[in-house]
Amino acid sequence: MTTCDLPCQEALQSAPPVDPPPASPELERLCQLLRQASLFNGLGCHEIARFARGVREVRVSKGDILFHRGDACHGFHLILSGQIKLAFTSSEGNEKVVDILRAGQSFGEAVMFMDKPYVVLAQALTDSTLLHIGKQVFFEEMACDPMFCRKIIAGLSQRLHHLMADVESYSLRSGRERIIGYLLREEEIAGEGADRGRVSIRLPTAKGTIASRLNLTQEHFSRILNELTSAGLIEVEGRTIHIPDIGRLRLSLG
Numbered sequence: 001m002t003t004c005d006l007p008c009q010e011a012l013q014s015a016p017p018v019d020p021p022p023a024s025p026e027l028e029r030l031c032q033l034l035r036q037a038s039l040f041n042g043l044g045c046h047e048i049a050r051f052a053r054g055v056r057e058v059r060v061s062k063g064d065i066l067f068h069r070g071d072a073c074h075g076f077h078l079i080l081s082g083q084i085k086l087a088f089t090s091s092e093g094n095e096k097v098v099d100i101l102r103a104g105q106s107f108g109e110a111v112m113f114m115d116k117p118y119v120v121l122a123q124a125l126t127d128s129t130l131l132h133i134g135k136q137v138f139f140e141e142m143a144c145d146p147m148f149c150r151k152i153i154a155g156l157s158q159r160l161h162h163l164m165a166d167v168e169s170y171s172l173r174s175g176r177e178r179i180i181g182y183l184l185r186e187e188e189i190a191g192e193g194a195d196r197g198r199v200s201i202r203l204p205t206a207k208g209t210i211a212s213r214l215n216l217t218q219e220h221f222s223r224i225l226n227e228l229t230s231a232g233l234i235e236v237e238g239r240t241i242h243i244p245d246i247g248r249l250r251l252s253l254g
Contacts, residue, residue, distance in 0.1 A: 027049060031049050033131055034055065036078075054134035055132065055134070056131070059129050060130070061124065062126050066122040066130075067121065069121055073115075073118055077133075079101055079105050079107075080103060081103050082129060083126050083128065085097055085205075089121060100205060109152070113156075125209065170215045182213075184249065184250060187246060197247070198243065199243050200241070200242045201243065207221060207239070233248065233252055
């Protein structure tokens, strides 16, 4: 250490902090959009801004395909508004819906980490707005922030838990139980939170899509809805499901 080092260090320590340069309006807008994702909860504005340089906004119309199976993955998507369907398709055109995602949810992280092509297609069920976050900037931030890495791992673990719950449902639960469970989850998402009494649920998409998500044929799905209607547990009005007594529907699961 030279005789100049100590005074230089003292000067640096006593120097007032330098404010970061003001963000551009576009950067501010992207930061506000990124704040909607639970993934970025707890991060400061300047930290979120570092991700914004790798972000682009994507607007799609109902029916548009974001990517097909086999396409290269260059990052992951965060849904700001609308609904996105993830599905497998066969060469004969048959489709199995893997998930129906909504605003605030993200998809594509696992494939991004594996550095492999997409294994499903992603299609907009409604007009939707998303953010695409490039994997390069994402990996750079992970290398600098262990706590952020833990949040990523927690999110992927939650996704795995969700997948295991699906496998359990398909393997051990009847079609009737799957549909009732789905209706109860939709009631929770709608924020009703009722223990008893009448509630109404608007199905987020077509019944055929929901049937595929529950690993049921559309005919089987409709037949179970008719059975539940005959039992007085639900009333079907187009895509709106009226539940005369949500407590009784819960009890029907046994």
